[in-house]
Amino acid sequence: MSYPDKINFLELFGNQIKTLRNEKKLSLRELAQLCDIDYSDISKIEKGKRNIQMTTIVELAKGLQVHPQELFNFKIEE
Numbered sequence: 001m002s003y004p005d006k007i008n009f010l011e012l013f014g015n016q017i018k019t020l021r022n023e024k025k026l027s028l029r030e031l032a033q034l035c036d037i038d039y040s041d042i043s044k045i046e047k048g049k050r051n052i053q054m055t056t057i058v059e060l061a062k063g064l065q066v067h068p069q070e071l072f073n074f075k076i077e078e
Contacts, residue, residue, distance in 0.1 A: 004076055011048030016074045018046040020064045035063025 032039035
């Protein structure tokens, strides 16, 4: 199994956050209010421009009302 580089992984993770946010029909600002993260930071996370801490993962999961594991439920291209 091959693993993505750091940049690619951050982009895949960010895409998953954006997908979940859109499925919940939340704007960046709405999600930011639900998880106490600045909306500009969420935008950077979704674009793969921000490497985040474990506590941020918990906050995002709380705001999206999903188990933290769901945030990592994306396919890694081989």
